[in-house]
Amino acid sequence: MRITSEFSLLALLGHPVQHSLSPLFQNAALQKLGLPYVYLAFDVAPDDLKDALYGLKALGFRGANLTVPHKELAVNFMDSLHEHAALLEAVNTVVNENGKLVGYNTDVIGFMKALHKNGAQLEGREVLLLGAGGAARAVACALNEVKVTRIWVANRSWERARLFLEWSRKALTCPVESLSWTSLFEQPDKEPTFREIYAIINATALGLKGEEIPLPWGYLSGLHWVIDLVYGKKGTPLVKKAEEKNIRNFDGRDMLIFQGAESFRLFTGHQAPLDVMFGALES
Ligand SMILES: NC(=O)c1ccc[n+]([C@@H]2O[C@H](COP(=O)([O-])OP(=O)(O)OC[C@H]3O[C@@H](n4cnc5c(N)ncnc54)[C@H](OP(=O)(O)O)[C@@H]3O)[C@@H](O)[C@H]2O)c1
Incomplete structure (x- = not known):
């Protein structure tokens, strides 16, 4: 794959993140559909979460997934919350809509x-x-x-x-x-x-x-x-x-893929290729 300046960035923010399988199946799905995005994992300490989220705006990231321990704290830094995120008081997906961070929960x-x-x-x-x-x-x-x-x-x-x-x-x-x-x-x-x-x-x-x-x-x-x-x-x-x-x-593998597929749809506007995501996980 040739990464160019046309590509948009997607992130996983967690602490720790090394164990996460999200970059594996999200990148497999993005590549399968030929979409110009790269998905990377970042280990962000809780004290740095605010800077990291505002950094997504500054750097023009399209969005991010959040994992333990950031889901609850992140609520404070969203410009708006979608239905389930507001109900759960927790965000696992952030979409950058023209500089405004919208918090979703796809769990x-x-x-x-x-x-x-x-x-x-x-x-x-x-x-x-x-x-x-x-x-x-x-x-x-x-x-x-x-x-x-x-x-x-x-x-x-x-x-x-x-x-x-x-x-x-x-x-x-x-x-x-x-x-x-x-x-x-x-x-x-x-x-x-x-x-x-x-x-x-x-x-x-x-x-x-x-x-x-x-x-x-x-x-x-x-x-x-x-x-x-x-x-x-x-x-x-x-x-x-x-x-x-x-x-x-x-x-938890099915939930992991389905919540990730929903985030994928929110980030890209495309339905995720579930078979590719499940296949990446199996491999
Ligand atoms: N499959 C998926 O897609 C998916 C999605 C989200 C989460 N998960 C998994 O769900 C689990 C919980 O995640 P979370 O986001 O809810 O985390 P969380 O908000 O940090 O909650 C952790 C929960 O686990 C309990 N716990 C931790 N260690 C324990 C132990 N040794 N003995 C008994 N209870 C213990 C905690 O109880 P205390 O209150 O007593 O500490 C608390 O109820 C994690 O394993 C995570 O990987 C899976």
Whole structure:
């Protein structure tokens, strides 16, 4: 590929970013369609985020994706927020519209498309969500949109669970209740709610380093789906466990591609070639 001065720049801003697969599949898709863009990853410390975002304007970048830990802080530096970004109070895609930064969040649509691709129908069901960070909010919005009847949320730290509950009362229409992290793992016999849980979604960082999540499998008699937002080349410990137990499952690769494909569309105005993106990830 010959890069010329006609090319526009796209960025991933995170801290760290070395592990990210986004440059791989975004550049593969851009090249496949012959679009004049280059997508690069930048490790930006939280204290430098404001300068980095204003730098996108100064240098005429077309846009950027944001990853951990920048999604929430970035909200403060946007000129305007699109619907899901405003609802989640988190931005994962920034589009530079003639010098104005517009913040989007494509994680909600990414998760909904992953549910659809895998045939997971959660309407009218109760779901247990592990984690209460930015990704958990995106999943909760998607679950609200597909009309689950109840979301149970369990988070390691109570403070973040509390903030999540407070946020959910403003942002969602479906009931959201908390389950204690300790009772989930250590005293499952005290939780009659477990029988009603149809799907478990892991939106914590557990699994990134190969950690197991010791779910009380024996108490989860109504469980039909295990979904992990974490992804791994050969699955994650959680989806492997679900596989052993014959419970339908998928990891975070589908969501990763679908949220990236939506960003691609916002940046370029073209539908992303999904087969190319999935192929780049597999390779
Ligand atoms: N597949 C995708 O497209 C996609 C998209 C977005 C995110 N993700 C993944 O989703 C996960 C969460 O991302 P995020 O943006 O929500 O991050 P975040 O806002 O920093 O939240 C992290 C969450 O993980 C929990 N956590 C971290 N370490 C833990 C541990 N050792 N034990 C128990 N809980 C732990 C935190 O609990 P505390 O409050 O107790 O710290 C918090 O609930 C990450 O693994 C990320 O890679 C995947």
